[in-house]
Amino acid sequence: MIPVVIFGLGIALLLLAGILAQTLQTLRGMQSTQARIDADIEVLRKEITAVGQGAVGLGKRLQVLQRRQQSTERRQEDLEFKDVGNIAITHANKLVQMGAATDELMSTCGLSQAEANLVSLMHGKAKQGQRG
Numbered sequence: 001m002i003p004v005v006i007f008g009l010g011i012a013l014l015l016l017a018g019i020l021a022q023t024l025q026t027l028r029g030m031q032s033t034q035a036r037i038d039a040d041i042e043v044l045r046k047e048i049t050a051v052g053q054g055a056v057g058l059g060k061r062l063q064v065l066q067r068r069q070q071s072t073e074r075r076q077e078d079l080e081f082k083d084v085g086n087i088a089i090t091h092a093n094k095l096v097q098m099g100a101a102t103d104e105l106m107s108t109c110g111l112s113q114a115e116a117n118l119v120s121l122m123h124g125k126a127k128q129g130q131r132g
Helices: 002-097 102-109 113-131
Strands: none
Touching: 002 102, 002 113, 102 113
């Protein structure tokens, strides 16, 4: 009977050794997998940081471009207003040369009474200077 018990214990020990070996192998595989996962996480963390920094840089460049655009729009509006004023005065000068009255300058060119009077006076002085 003792040999049967010893034989049974031997088999049990072999089974336990096999289970232990399998467990150790599984544990090593899990550690290897965990190491790969950790490495992948670190790579992803670096990529996310790079994307975030790129987005911040892009946001700053966008702000600069928006400021430039607003500045350009303001300058363009200023130039358009100056051009409109110059066109109105040029047109008024031509009308005065053709004999238009100040009321006509005001209605046609959109000039104020003072501006229309000034254009008329300037044209009159120019005429007097040409005669004299």
